[in-house]
Amino acid sequence: MSAVLEVADLAVRFRTTRGTVNAVDGLSFAIGEGETVALVGESGSGKSTAALALLRLIADPPGRIAAGRILFEGRDILALREEELREVRGGRIAMIFQDPMMALNPVYTIERQIGEVLALHAGMGREARAKEVVELLRLVGVPAPAERAKQYPHNLSGGMRQRVMIAMALACKPKLLIADEPTTALDVTVQAQVLDLIQSLKDRFGMAVLLITHDLGVVAETAHRVIVMYAGRKVEEGTTAQIFKDPRHPYTQGLLEAAKWEEVEGAMLREIPGAVPSPFDMPKGCAFSPRCGAALPRCRESVPPLVEVAPGRPVACFVAQERAS
């Protein structure tokens, strides 16, 4: 499989009044043609920041891509000029934002917003655009699409707004779709429909997907590989089956345990004890060590590097590495 996207050693920092936040640190991964890679992990672990950095959408200041290389179809994204970048955004690479207001302008009708993407990247004429907008809304399951096209974002329910963003992202049949929490506001039936639509674009055009989601059910159903992040770093990677059946990093193990709601009827849900460390006050050594049941003294001394514990299975945990060797 040839890689559509290759990210190496990406680092993003934010400067704040209290100090620097290393939101993303040394992140590397690749996505092949037609492949779906899921990015999962703690809230605040840097998933959205990484996704925004791929399109150079980090506001500078306060943010900065401090290091790394991003290759998309062999082109170096960080070296592109602004106008080249604009052409890539929304065209070859599309993004579904976690924050609806990154994508939707409150004073334009839905028709106009999706129409603009079509005009810009597909060079469609006015009438063709109007028809295509309605067709796209229908494909993402918006009822009465012709009427909805004439409305404004605030006239829509949360889930409809999200579907409008999905329609907008898919409008130009991108080569790479970055989807940041694309289904949080969708009910399960619409979600299934949207996931099927994404699947059909993958089958037909070899679209690759970087999927960010907290919904492990969606991950299990759609992703080929999973990358787990914690406090700005990748701590584990594997195929979806490997991650679900044989998680090696204690954070991943805790996350999967916490997801087993069905089994804890009535009682309290399983949590990972403790809280995520403050970005200004990172523990020495492994960032997970204050919450880790398996921690050894050395975990509090040095940061565990990512080491392959099996082919294609990098894990950043001393204990997991020892067990494997």
Add this chain to the structure above:
Amino acid sequence: MSGGRGGVVLEAVDLVKHFPVKHGLFQPARHVHALDGVSFALKRGETLAIVGESGCGKSTLAKCLMRLTEPTGGRVVLLGDDITHLGQGALRGLRRHMQIVFQDPYASLNPRWSIGSIVGDPIRLHEKVPAAERRRRVAELLETVGLDPGFADRHPHELSGGQRQRVAIARALAVNPSVIICDEPVSALDVSIQAQVINLLKRLQAKLGIAYLFISHNLALVEHISDRIAVMYLGQVVELADTRSMRRELLHPYSKALFSAAPVADPDASARRTRIILAGDVPSPVDPPGGCRFRTRCPWKQARCADESPALRAVGDRLVRCHFAGEPGFPAPLS
């Protein structure tokens, strides 16, 4: 505050909300039927979940109850007092009894305020406490939702989606309300923090008797947290029952389809499951279909469903809006 009848803290009576849809100047006005006669009573210390597909009116219901949007008809009764027509001044005082966590954490926090001011605002409005005390409580609330107290000095744009949502939850908890309306409160959070927040909500409920109206698309979570579940379709409640009996069986065809589609966090199970895929488009809420509103997609529909709209009626221990619910073997398994 007098408190309500029989431990009821919040009551919706026949709530209706229609939004006008603009068309040509001389065309007759048409309306989105976002809510059409929704009634329920929420008891002290109870969790009532509202589920149903996107656009069925859940957020509109939440906003009507909070009087953030004016209902077209019906009544809202909070702690025994009819608040449907209360002026904004009097409402503000009542807000300490009823708080809301909004669906979209990006739109619900004032971008110019620090996190500390946002969380401390209800305390400032409703309680006369010195600033130092308020700061202490804010720090405590932030820790309760798993955020470092240092977040108090930061601003919403510096926070991730899940961090913002936790700020919204901390704000809702600030003044120990009787009712919290939670509109998708945890879908922006990872499962471990979801568990943390849900456990927290349950602990507070046990301790303080807070009642929750809990809107969520996550059916596994809904089954876990709620005492009762109301299923909505196109602005109406179609089934309302105890969570335990809902787990046992579902009587309304729409509930059956809805619950059959939930994804499972297990790659093997998801390959095995059978879903009831609903044929046909979701009808437009502008002038919804006559007869049963679900009939355009219902695999069990019959001639009568087009002519007669079913009432919400008692079948055993639950309420169902379907002509045939309660008949033996209905709805029969689909082949």
